[in-house]
Amino acid sequence: MSLIAPSILSADFARLAEDIADVDRGGADWIHIDIMDGHFVPNLTFGPPVVQAVRPHTRLPFDVHLMIEQPERLIEAFAKAGADRITVHAEACVHLHRVIHMIKDLGLPAGVALNPATPLQAIEYILPDVDLVLIMTVNPGFGGQAFIPSSLVKLRQLRQQLQEIGKADTLVQVDGGINSETAGLVRAAGADVLVAGNAVFSEQDRAAAIAALRPEGMR
């Protein structure tokens, strides 16, 4: 599996609908939507009304990455606004098991995200229940940061653990500092879903930018 999910954090917020349509035409697989609350991460983005407003502008799945404290307060609102899948941070959930099952009970695939310094052990007992694991390859909060190389070790260990528990079909996502160089590295280490903000939206030709992130045979 190899999917590209452009992150609209790097889009032009004054023309969000056009930028989403542009990456849709350019061959994106998912639209990655970064929700930040100014507490869990030192930045703010937007909430469910904006997700709902852009929902009619593409048929691509909305991959909602919640970088917020107490995400359980807003999960239903994001689901109603048009999220197709929701990922929460292990670090932001006191009752991670409850939150993951809240997402699944709404009929959506559930993901768990880990910051660069959080060990895989933090999700050992929830791993069998999740549909996706997001390994953050930068500290969340901003687009355009440099890829953290130790993430590659974590990715390889995660792949091995998933294999060991018979959950090899769980999606492994990476987010932060993904470009045409790091894309090959994370894919070789086991990533299936590559989020990319800057690498896609800083380019005029979004189709070419997305293609540059794909494995050579798929361009």
Ligand code: DX5
């Ligand atoms: C980081 C966000 C990312 C961000 C990635 O906090 O979760 O999705 O948009 O941006 P780039 O690809 O520019 O590092």
Ligand code: ZN
């Ligand atoms: Zn993200």
